[in-house]
Amino acid sequence: MNEENSKRLHCEITGTVQGVGFRPFCHGLAQRFNLSGWILNHGSGVSLEIQGNTIDQFLQALKAELPPLARIEQMEQQTVPTQINERSFIIRKSRQSAITAAIPPDSSVCSECLKELFDPASRFSRYPFLNCTRCGPRYTITHSLPYDRNNTAMSTFELCPECEAEYNDPTNRRFHAQPTACPACGPQLSMPVDEIVQRLRQGQILAVKGLGGFHLLCDACNHEAVETLRKRKNREAKPFAVIAANLSSLKQFVIIDDDDDATQALLESPQRPIVLAPKKTNSGLSSLVAPELNCLGVVLPYTPLHYLIFNSAMGNPSGTDWLQKSGDFALVMTSANPGGEPLVIDNLEAKQRLRSIADVIVDHNRIIVTRCDDSVMKITNKIPRFIRRARSYVPQAIKLPYEIPSTLAVGGHLKNTVCVTRGDEAYLSQHIGDLKNRATFNFFEETIQHLLDTLGVKPEIVAHDSHPDFFSSRFAQRFGSPTLAVQHHHAHLAAVAAEHHITQPSIGLALDGFGMGENNQSWGGELMLIDNEHYQRIGHLTPLKQPGADRAAREPWRMAAAVYERLGRSQEITVRFKQTGVKQLQQMLDKGFNCPETSSAGRLFDAAAGLLNVQSISDYEGQAAMKLESLVTQTEIMENGWQIRNGQLDLLPVLERLINCDPVRGANLFHGTLIAALSDWLKQASIQHNISTLLLAGGCFHNQVLSSALLQDLTRQGLTVRLSEQAPSNDGGLSLGQAWVAGMSLKRKWTKGSA
Ligand SMILES: [Zn+2]
Ligand SMILES: [Zn+2]
Structure with a gap:
C-alpha cells in the first residue's frame, strides 16, 4: 500500500x-x-x-x-x-440494537445459486433449499429481530462443518447468510421432484408447501385437472395464476411484446410477483384458468423447488442452458386457502384441510413463520402497480413525506391490510384478506402484533374506517389508544398523496364499490378536495338505487333494473329481466322500499354489465366489471353521453343507450364515454379550484382501460396525475391512507398544543 x-x-x-x-x-x-x-x-x-x-x-x-x-x-x-x-x-x-433494524423481504433464487443448483459438482446440486445472502427466504421465516439464525425457522437446523465454514468466511457469498442450508444439514422435501412432475403430468392436484404458504398446483393445459381443481376448491370463476419455466414459455400463453421492457423486467425481478398480461387465445391453456377474462396472471419460478420442477419436466438437464429454452409445461398455481380463510402454512393443518382438494400433499420440515401470499401486479403506462402487495415486498417500508407520530391503521373490511408507521416510514402489512371469518380475523390480530413487536412501536393513535360495524373498526375501539375514524375515500386518496409526497391541496377522484360516507350514505364515486388530514366532498356520481341493498352488489341485473326505473321505464323491468323475484323488485323500486341510494362507481359498472347481459349475478367481487373490461376492443365516446350539474356527474344517457347495444359495442361505448366524462369532470374541477394536481384512487382504477386512458388524457392537458404505485389502489391500500391522515391530525394537534 x-x-x-x-x-x-x-x-x-x-x-x-x-x-x-x-x-x-x-x-x-x-x-x-x-x-x-x-x-x-x-x-x-x-x-x-x-x-x-x-x-x-x-x-x-x-x-x-x-x-x-x-x-x-x-x-x-x-x-x-x-x-x-x-x-x-x-x-x-x-x-445490534434491534429496534431500528428491519426484517428484509423474501427474494427469488439468485443467479449464483441457480448455477450451483444445476451443477452436478456442487454440494448444493439439486437441493431445493439452497440460498445465500443475495436470495432466499427472510420475512416468512423470521420470528423476531435481530435478524439472526436463532430467531428464524432455521434455528432447529444445526449447520454442518462445511456450511459453518462458509457462514464464517467473510469472503464467501454465504457469510452470515442466516437461512443457509445444504443437503447434509438443512430441510428436506417429502417427495422426490421427479415424482411431483410425474403426478402433475397424470393430471393430479398437488398441495405444495412454498415460501409463504401452501399452493395448489396442477397442469394448466389439462382441462380436466383444472376443472377438478375448480370443483374441489369451490372457486367457480375466480381467475388462477400460471407459472412456467421462463419468459419464452410464458409467451405461449400471454402477449408480452419484445419491446415491453416494463413487463419483462417485473416478471424477472428478484421479487417475482404475479403479473397480469393479455391472454392469448387458443394457446392450449384450459379455458377454465381465467374464464371469460382477457388477462392472465403469470409468474416465473422463484424458489429452487419451482426451478427443479421445470428442470425435471425438461428431462433433468444439467447446467443452466435449459433456462432459455421454451417448454410447454405450465402449471396453475393458486393459494391453498380453503373457504376464503387464510393461506395454509402448517404441515398438520395441510393434511387436515387440503385432503379434500389435493390428491397429495408435498411438504418439508422448515416451518413458515409468517404467512405471505404471492404479490400481484399490473403495468399501467409502463408503471408497475400493485393489485395485492405481499411476498417479497413486505416488510419494505414506504417513505412518508415527513415524520408523524407512531400510528396503527387497521384498514377496511375487504382485502384487508394493516399499517404501522415509525418516524417517516410506513410499514404496510401483507394482504390479510376479507375479515369475514374467525381465522382471517386471527391472522389480522397476529399481523398487527408481529408488526408492532418487530418495529418496537407503541401507537399514539389507532386509525380505522368510519364504518363503525367493520370488525377492524371494532378492534380499533378495543385497542386502548386514542382512535380516529377516517372516511373511506379520503383514506384511499390520502394513500396516494402519502406515497407521492403530495402535501399541497389536490383534487382527488375515488372510484370503488362501497365506502361509508357522511350521514351513513353509501359512497363510491367521489370527487374531493384533499388537503392532508382534511377533505371536502366537491362532487359525486349521480346516485342509483340499490334494490335489495347489499344483494344488489352481488347481482348486477338489479342495478340494471334500477336504471330502467330512473329512466321512468320501470314497467319494462318484468319484460326485460327473467330472474326470480323480478316482480317484487319492480315494486321495491317504484315504492322506494329497501332501495338505499349509492354513488358507487362499482355499482355503475354492474349496471352497465347487467344492461348488456354480460353478467347477471356475480361469482366474486368485481367480476362484472372485469368481464366488461375484457370485452373492450376500441373505446368509443357517445356525444352528450353524460351531464355535469352542481358537481354531480350523471351517466344516465349512456346507460340508456346500452339497453339496445350488443355487449362489445356497449363495453366500448361505456368505457369511452365514462373516460371522457371523468376527464371533463376533473378538468372543470381543476379550473374551478385552481389546482393542477390530481389523485386517482379506489378499486376501479385496477381497470386498465380506464386508468391508462384517463392518465394519458389528463397528463396531455398539463395536469399532474398520480395513481397508487407502492400500495394497491383497492382496499388493500386503505390502511396506508388511514395512517397518514391520523398521524398528520395528531401531529397538527401536538404542534398547536405546544404553540
Ligand atoms: Zn443465492
Ligand atoms: Zn450444510
Whole structure:
C-alpha cells in the first residue's frame, strides 16, 4: 500500500444493507482495490471505514456492482485521519440494537445459486433449499429481530462443518447468510421432484408447501385437472395464476411484446410477483384458468423447488442452458386457502384441510413463520402497480413525506391490510384478506402484533374506517389508544398523496364499490378536495338505487333494473329481466322500499354489465366489471353521453343507450364515454379550484382501460396525475391512507398544543 497518498474515509450507510450480502461484498471490493479498514452492522445501518489511495475506484464499484437485494438510501462520507499499521480490511462484530433494524423481504433464487443448483459438482446440486445472502427466504421465516439464525425457522437446523465454514468466511457469498442450508444439514422435501412432475403430468392436484404458504398446483393445459381443481376448491370463476419455466414459455400463453421492457423486467425481478398480461387465445391453456377474462396472471419460478420442477419436466438437464429454452409445461398455481380463510402454512393443518382438494400433499420440515401470499401486479403506462402487495415486498417500508407520530391503521373490511408507521416510514402489512371469518380475523390480530413487536412501536393513535360495524373498526375501539375514524375515500386518496409526497391541496377522484360516507350514505364515486388530514366532498356520481341493498352488489341485473326505473321505464323491468323475484323488485323500486341510494362507481359498472347481459349475478367481487373490461376492443365516446350539474356527474344517457347495444359495442361505448366524462369532470374541477394536481384512487382504477386512458388524457392537458404505485389502489391500500391522515391530525394537534 502506498501510504504517502493514502486517505481514510468514514461512511455511514443506510438503506437495505443488512442481510443482503453487503459486508462480504465490501470485503471483496476492499481486497480488489487493496484498501484497509473495517465494516460494521449496527441498529440503523452500516458503518464503513476505508483507507488507501484507490478510494474513488472503490466507491465507484460500490455503486455499480451492488448485490441484487441491497439498496443504498443515504451515504454520509467524512474524511478522517489515517491510521498507521492497519494492514487489512476486517468485518467487525455487530452492534445490534434491534429496534431500528428491519426484517428484509423474501427474494427469488439468485443467479449464483441457480448455477450451483444445476451443477452436478456442487454440494448444493439439486437441493431445493439452497440460498445465500443475495436470495432466499427472510420475512416468512423470521420470528423476531435481530435478524439472526436463532430467531428464524432455521434455528432447529444445526449447520454442518462445511456450511459453518462458509457462514464464517467473510469472503464467501454465504457469510452470515442466516437461512443457509445444504443437503447434509438443512430441510428436506417429502417427495422426490421427479415424482411431483410425474403426478402433475397424470393430471393430479398437488398441495405444495412454498415460501409463504401452501399452493395448489396442477397442469394448466389439462382441462380436466383444472376443472377438478375448480370443483374441489369451490372457486367457480375466480381467475388462477400460471407459472412456467421462463419468459419464452410464458409467451405461449400471454402477449408480452419484445419491446415491453416494463413487463419483462417485473416478471424477472428478484421479487417475482404475479403479473397480469393479455391472454392469448387458443394457446392450449384450459379455458377454465381465467374464464371469460382477457388477462392472465403469470409468474416465473422463484424458489429452487419451482426451478427443479421445470428442470425435471425438461428431462433433468444439467447446467443452466435449459433456462432459455421454451417448454410447454405450465402449471396453475393458486393459494391453498380453503373457504376464503387464510393461506395454509402448517404441515398438520395441510393434511387436515387440503385432503379434500389435493390428491397429495408435498411438504418439508422448515416451518413458515409468517404467512405471505404471492404479490400481484399490473403495468399501467409502463408503471408497475400493485393489485395485492405481499411476498417479497413486505416488510419494505414506504417513505412518508415527513415524520408523524407512531400510528396503527387497521384498514377496511375487504382485502384487508394493516399499517404501522415509525418516524417517516410506513410499514404496510401483507394482504390479510376479507375479515369475514374467525381465522382471517386471527391472522389480522397476529399481523398487527408481529408488526408492532418487530418495529418496537407503541401507537399514539389507532386509525380505522368510519364504518363503525367493520370488525377492524371494532378492534380499533378495543385497542386502548386514542382512535380516529377516517372516511373511506379520503383514506384511499390520502394513500396516494402519502406515497407521492403530495402535501399541497389536490383534487382527488375515488372510484370503488362501497365506502361509508357522511350521514351513513353509501359512497363510491367521489370527487374531493384533499388537503392532508382534511377533505371536502366537491362532487359525486349521480346516485342509483340499490334494490335489495347489499344483494344488489352481488347481482348486477338489479342495478340494471334500477336504471330502467330512473329512466321512468320501470314497467319494462318484468319484460326485460327473467330472474326470480323480478316482480317484487319492480315494486321495491317504484315504492322506494329497501332501495338505499349509492354513488358507487362499482355499482355503475354492474349496471352497465347487467344492461348488456354480460353478467347477471356475480361469482366474486368485481367480476362484472372485469368481464366488461375484457370485452373492450376500441373505446368509443357517445356525444352528450353524460351531464355535469352542481358537481354531480350523471351517466344516465349512456346507460340508456346500452339497453339496445350488443355487449362489445356497449363495453366500448361505456368505457369511452365514462373516460371522457371523468376527464371533463376533473378538468372543470381543476379550473374551478385552481389546482393542477390530481389523485386517482379506489378499486376501479385496477381497470386498465380506464386508468391508462384517463392518465394519458389528463397528463396531455398539463395536469399532474398520480395513481397508487407502492400500495394497491383497492382496499388493500386503505390502511396506508388511514395512517397518514391520523398521524398528520395528531401531529397538527401536538404542534398547536405546544404553540
Ligand atoms: Zn443465492
Ligand atoms: Zn450444510
